[in-house]
Amino acid sequence: MYVIIIFFSIIIILQYMEIYTDNWINVKIINQHNPDTFEIPTNKELDEIKNGYSVKISNGLERFWVSIIEVKKLYLIGKIDNKLVHCHNYNYGNYVMFEKHNIYDIHDFEFKKMISKYTSKTKTNNINIKKKNIK
DSSP states (O other): OHHHHHHHHHHHHHHEEEEEOOOOOHHHHHHHHOTTTTTOHHHHHHOOOOTTTEEEOOOSSSSSEEEEEOOOOOOOOEEEEEEHHHHOOOOOOOOEOOOOOOOOOEEEEHHHHHHHHHHHHHHHHHHHHHHHHHO
16 A cells, blocks of 8 residues: 555656656767776666666766666656756756766765765865864
8 A cells, every 4th residue: 555655655746747858878889889998887787776776877068976766667767966057948957858878977875875974074174174274
């Protein structure tokens, strides 16, 4: 019963979200031309992507991170995780839809946990440094 309610809640939420798509870069083509210097995730790694993972995609102007909220067989939907330099119709916090062959890199839960510990320490250190420079 709970699973059904959660499933329908997700459908309702997705119906009201604005989801962007673009001419995302197909990383498999780049890898075919540069197999020794351009690594991409394996099919096994792509198949193991879950909600909450972060993946890197590109619109041709810049690469950016997307936090996955839905994984389907033919596509993924995620929320843009960083501010974009070359803003299009979408930016930080917007939702995008793409395919597995558009994924440059994957960060799983463990990696995200490790990075968040590091970045929280770095932010604290940067604040202290700025305060020292002000005096």
